[in-house]
Amino acid sequence: MKIAVLPGDGIGPEIIAQAKRVLDVLRSDGLPIEMEEAPLGGAGYDAFGQPYPSFTQNLCRQADAVLLGAVGGPAYDNLDRPLRPERGLLAIRKDLNLFANLRPAILYPELANASTLKPEVVSGLDIMIVRELTGDIYFGQPRGIAVNELGEREAYNTMRYSESEIRRIAHVAFGIAMKRNKKLCSVDKANVLETTEFWKEIMIDVAREYPQVELSHMYVDNAAMQLVRNPKQFDVMVTGNIFGDILSDEASMLTGSIGMLPSASLDQNNKGLYEPSHGSAPDIAGKNLANPLATILSAAMMLRYTFGQEAAAQRVENAVKAVLAKGYRTADIFEAGCEKVSCSGMGDAVVAAM
Amino acid sequence: MKIAVLPGDGIGPEIIAQAKRVLDVLRSDGLPIEMEEAPLGGAGYDAFGQPYPSFTQNLCRQADAVLLGAVGGPAYDNLDRPLRPERGLLAIRKDLNLFANLRPAILYPELANASTLKPEVVSGLDIMIVRELTGDIYFGQPRGIAVNELGEREAYNTMRYSESEIRRIAHVAFGIAMKRNKKLCSVDKANVLETTEFWKEIMIDVAREYPQVELSHMYVDNAAMQLVRNPKQFDVMVTGNIFGDILSDEASMLTGSIGMLPSASLDQNNKGLYEPSHGSAPDIAGKNLANPLATILSAAMMLRYTFGQEAAAQRVENAVKAVLAKGYRTADIFEAGCEKVSCSGMGDAVVAAM
Ligand SMILES: CC(C)[C@H](C(=O)O)[C@@H](O)C(=O)O
Ligand SMILES: CC(C)[C@H](C(=O)O)[C@@H](O)C(=O)O
Numbered sequence: 001m002k003i004a005v006l007p008g009d010g011i012g013p014e015i016i017a018q019a020k021r022v023l024d025v026l027r028s029d030g031l032p033i034e035m036e037e038a039p040l041g042g043a044g045y046d047a048f049g050q051p052y053p054s055f056t057q058n059l060c061r062q063a064d065a066v067l068l069g070a071v072g073g074p075a076y077d078n079l080d081r082p083l084r085p086e087r088g089l090l091a092i093r094k095d096l097n098l099f100a101n102l103r104p105a106i107l108y109p110e111l112a113n114a115s116t117l118k119p120e121v122v123s124g125l126d127i128m129i130v131r132e133l134t135g136d137i138y139f140g141q142p143r144g145i146a147v148n149e150l151g152e153r154e155a156y157n158t159m160r161y162s163e164s165e166i167r168r169i170a171h172v173a174f175g176i177a178m179k180r181n182k183k184l185c186s187v188d189k190a191n192v193l194e195t196t197e198f199w200k201e202i203m204i205d206v207a208r209e210y211p212q213v214e215l216s217h218m219y220v221d222n223a224a225m226q227l228v229r230n231p232k233q234f235d236v237m238v239t240g241n242i243f244g245d246i247l248s249d250e251a252s253m254l255t256g257s258i259g260m261l262p263s264a265s266l267d268q269n270n271k272g273l274y275e276p277s278h279g280s281a282p283d284i285a286g287k288n289l290a291n292p293l294a295t296i297l298s299a300a301m302m303l304r305y306t307f308g309q310e311a312a313a314q315r316v317e318n319a320v321k322a323v324l325a326k327g328y329r330t331a332d333i334f335e336a337g338c339e340k341v342s343c344s345g346m347g348d349a350v351v352a353a354m
Numbered sequence: 355m356k357i358a359v360l361p362g363d364g365i366g367p368e369i370i371a372q373a374k375r376v377l378d379v380l381r382s383d384g385l386p387i388e389m390e391e392a393p394l395g396g397a398g399y400d401a402f403g404q405p406y407p408s409f410t411q412n413l414c415r416q417a418d419a420v421l422l423g424a425v426g427g428p429a430y431d432n433l434d435r436p437l438r439p440e441r442g443l444l445a446i447r448k449d450l451n452l453f454a455n456l457r458p459a460i461l462y463p464e465l466a467n468a469s470t471l472k473p474e475v476v477s478g479l480d481i482m483i484v485r486e487l488t489g490d491i492y493f494g495q496p497r498g499i500a501v502n503e504l505g506e507r508e509a510y511n512t513m514r515y516s517e518s519e520i521r522r523i524a525h526v527a528f529g530i531a532m533k534r535n536k537k538l539c540s541v542d543k544a545n546v547l548e549t550t551e552f553w554k555e556i557m558i559d560v561a562r563e564y565p566q567v568e569l570s571h572m573y574v575d576n577a578a579m580q581l582v583r584n585p586k587q588f589d590v591m592v593t594g595n596i597f598g599d600i601l602s603d604e605a606s607m608l609t610g611s612i613g614m615l616p617s618a619s620l621d622q623n624n625k626g627l628y629e630p631s632h633g634s635a636p637d638i639a640g641k642n643l644a645n646p647l648a649t650i651l652s653a654a655m656m657l658r659y660t661f662g663q664e665a666a667a668q669r670v671e672n673a674v675k676a677v678l679a680k681g682y683r684t685a686d687i688f689e690a691g692c693e694k695v696s697c698s699g700m701g702d703a704v705v706a707a708m
Contacts, residue, residue: 081551084545086546090546116471116472116475116583116584117470117471117472118470118471118472121470137491137513137547140510143547143548144548145548145551145552148516152516152517152518153517153552154514154515154516154517154552155514155515155548155549155551155552156494156512156513156514156549157512157513157547157549158510158513159491159510159511159512160508160510161508161509161510162502162504162506162507162508163506163507164506189596189599191440192440192444193491193497193511194435194497194498194499194509194510194511195509195510195511197435197499197509198499198507198508198509199509220599221600221602221603222603224578224600224601224603224604225603225604225607228470228471228582228604228608229470229607229610230470243600245574245575246578247578248575249576249578249579250578250579250581250604252579253578253579253582253583254582256583258579
């Protein structure tokens with residue numbers, strides 16, 4: 001079980017440190033976990049002048065799974081686009097062919113108050129968003145800024161999906177729907193964009209292989225509304241890279257506790273990169289204030305999806321539930337009557353609960 | 355004051371009928387309003403085999419303003435893309451050069467309960483979203499579905515903005531910010547897309563002409579989150595066509611009363627198309643159940659933006675506020691203790707309150 005550990009920037013190193021402690025416990029109890037670290041994002045730029053240095057690339061290619069903290073921060077905001085930390089994230093996704101991004105939006109009953117939505121609208125919320133991650137307008141060619149035939153500057157990007165790209169993400173989404181409530185909503189803008197009309201056509205075709213799954217379709221603007229109006233109508237949602245970027249962030253914020261939400265990005269063979277859904281939070285970096293639970297839960301997803309260690313995954317998830325039930329809270333999820341803990345304090349609590 | 359009236363499909367004719375009654379009142383009180391009707395969307399297809407027939411086109415080109423109900427419905431869902439009702443909407447926007455779409459998201463105090471968000475998060479909400487409407491991936495070339503060099507089908511669309519397209523929408527947005535709280539948030543995905551990096555660059559350049567306006571920038575995924583987390587941080591937002599489509603729908607749903615929200619789409623000379631933010635609601639069409647207030651408020655926006663009739667605009671808006679205060683509610687905004695009225699009943703109430 002070779003794991004490349006990429007702390008990244010901002011709060012990345014702090015939250016990764018706590019996830020490593022959790023994995024250390026599992027190792028001392030017998031799991032053959034090996035971890036090695038490398039820099040990504042701003043850290044990659046500082047160490048090697050590249051957001052995704054070849055040192056990091058080699059380590060990740062050889063590993064079975066990657067555990068990532070977060071990348072980016074104001075110190076790097078003025079770099080040229082190819083050197084910006086986000087490029088490290090895009091490069092590693094593409095390099096490792098991590099086309100299936102799974103982002104759960106789950107409301108923990110203990111944290112129900114954190115949501116800005118009324119309790120009756122979000123209680124019990126449990127959505128899984130399946131976002132295609134290596135295609136679409138993120139990577140489509142041509143792209144750039146140029147002077148057009150009228151002598152005026154213009155900029156352009158290309159949204160693009162091939163049939164096989166859509167088919168493979170469809171199979172991932174239907175597979176997940178089969179393990180859940182057999183309801184899948186595919187989000188498109190088929191009334192305007194040929195790319196998403198094609199997306200919808202392929203989804204309908206793949207659906208014939210999963211007759212038990214009820215497939216529905218929704219326009220992206222309506223999906224953005226329905227997530228606010230009645231989010232519990234959704235179970236599994238599948239969509240392209242850019243719509244998935246927007247909708248998965250919206251969905252995670254419905255819970256009010258984005259500091260709790262993990263994510264997985266998988267290739268065809270269950271190799272995966274696991275990271276919290278939140279960012280690098282430069283404002284609180286280095287202060288031992290961050291919430292490490294999304295990273296710890298990302299490690300649990302890694303145990304489940306890449307290593308097939310369901311028992312170990314549940315052990316970690318149950319430990320997280322137990323510390324919440326005991327009332328431990330980092331600052332981002334704190335409320336009166338609970339016990340405020342630091343990032344490492346939360347790590348202590350989870351380790352103790354294991 | 356020549357107004358082309360396009361009832362459209364679904365509930366369109368019903369809500370337009372009520373807005374016409376309001377305009378009739380103003381005409382009998384002396385405003386030189388002339389109204390003529392033409393079909394758009396599915397109605398255009400039924401009458402002339404085209405969603406935006408040349409009959410309608412001629413009327414709209416000659417008019418000073420267009421008042422639209424809504425377009426689309428299941429009866430037309432299986433038509434080819436060029437014949438689909440939505441294409442009528444895109445065609446008329448492009449034909450009349452309506453590049454500036456203004457979509458307010460306002461929470462009426464009387465309707466505060468309709469929001470799915472907690473009262474403290476949304477009370478007093480008043481956001482104006484300025485969406486570019488004739489560029490971006492909606493209209494960019496090339497687009498289509500083709501077989502690629504590997505012999506595989508793929509589909510593509512082009513996101514594209516020229517400098518002048520961005521400049522003119524920037525001026526509209528800064529102009530609106532000047533009349534409000536002098537805070538403008540430009541939404542982009544400049545960390546990934548060159549098109550929106552260019553957008554941001556031009557926004558910053560135009561900002562130098564409006565030194566009193568505080569310009570900020572936000573990534574679209576973060577904006578989708580912040581609208582849920584703390585929507586009152588926003589005053590005026592400006593963004594491109596596709597991000598604006600998604601975010602303006604999300605923002606309007608924060609109020610819980612999308613049946614109340616008008617919109618304006620303006621060209622360079624204040625010619626405009628005015629329509630409710632909601633759709634054609636085929637499920638309740640023909641039942642005299644729809645809420646006509648968004649359409650009536652769209653007529654008020656028309657009086658303000660195209661005709662410079664501020665007093666008449668306020669007279670309509672005050673009548674709407676008065677009927678809400680009196681407790682009249684259509685089904686979509688009904689709550690216990692209020693008086694439920696039909697679509698035409700709401701029209702009666704507004705006319706009476708004028
Ligand atoms: C940082 C950025 C490039 C990235 C994305 O847009 O994919 C992020 O928003 C995410 O969702 O992981
Ligand atoms: C119907 C559709 C083409 C349209 C759009 O995407 O612009 C609608 O969603 C809107 O926002 O007016």
